[in-house]
Amino acid sequence: MEIKFIAIDNEPPALDVITTHARQFKALKLVQTFDDAIAAAAWLRHAKVDLIFMDIQMPDISGVELARSLHDAPMIIFTTAYKQYAFDGFELNAVDYLLKPISFERFEKSIDKVLSQCGKQQEQSEKDFLVIHSSYQVMRIDTRRIRYIESLKDYVRIHLTDAAPVLTLMTMKKMLEQLPAGKFSRIHRSYIVAVHEIRSVSNRLVRMNCGMQLPVGDSYSQFLKEWKQP
Template sequence: MIRAIAIDDEPKAIQVIQHHTSKIDNLELVSVFYNSKDALAFLKQNPVDLIFLDINIPHMSGLELLENLNLKPNVIFTTAYTEFAIESYDYNAIDYLLKPFEFDRFHVAINKAAQRIASQKKLDTFFFIKDGFKNIKLEYRSILFIKGSGNYLDITTKEKVYSPRMTFKEIIEKLPASAFMRVHQSYLINVSNIDKIENNQVCINSYKIPISNNYKDAFFKRLNLS
């Protein structure tokens, strides 16, 4: 499943993307934003696989928004302006859709995105954390959940707990959005390692991780739970 957001100050443009997205099974539009400020705040805490991005949007342009992200996302530009098409290649854009665009053209762009994201996921199966003078390799699949506390983390794996000096923002940028999800201000879980969910808690092995009200709706929607 490709998790995406749309950023555009035109409600009709957002509606078109929502309509086209609803026709594609492997594409989920997680959220929509009408200005770059709100979108940037969201992305710094909730990385996604793909962004549908207009260029002329309030607070800062789409290109400026990308410059403010440490982790450069996959982008499909959706704009009425042809003059930025060449510049979009500097951001490794997947495609450049000129408004108004029909579903067939949109679908072509999504197929390109699916191919790139699939290849990225094959390559990225691990990352490194700093532990004193050592760099420790961690496989994504080995992580059960992560608890944040200020400038430190507790990364609980199947074998042990690591406590690197890292912020939540830094660890989120290293993890694939398709595999991990925030369920609480202080907790990030590996969705594939969930055993069960009960009493507003996620049960993973012998651990019980709280689900806060702020993240509950998005979490249940992600898992197709009512």
């Protein structure tokens, strides 16, 4: 795992501390440092990083203002010499807030939080794909392409939006465990449906966008109470 980061602080010694601490972590890759928040904001309009170390109190524009201006903000660790600005940092869902002078021990705790968050993001990304064996080959299926899944005894048939159904040896229970939580629901001992592919639900029937109608089993009647039509 490689985490690309930049550091923004109008005080060069503070930048030196951050970059020196960061060298102790193989996962961190320094891309750029800035002692001018305006220049950093301009650079970020055309570049992307995974993490920003950012001072809160800077001339021209504060770190909080800069963070709020970012369209697709990466992880942010705020740094400042003033405790009273901590709330502003956490209000923006910052990964952490470091009080200057920054000790290596405190810096290390922040990086642990970053690595933990990256791990969760990677796990979720991996859940967006389903890896199965079918027709003597390994297939990687984007779960957004799945309409519904049908049980055929020891096999399951995966019905896709843009291709012919795919057959694989797997139980429905195991299949459900591998799908992203909240995006799929089991409605019958023989069917798992993609929630975003449901057109409507009535009279114990699930009508899919593709026109297929699937029954809701007695053991899965809770689905009828939980599902809300958009």
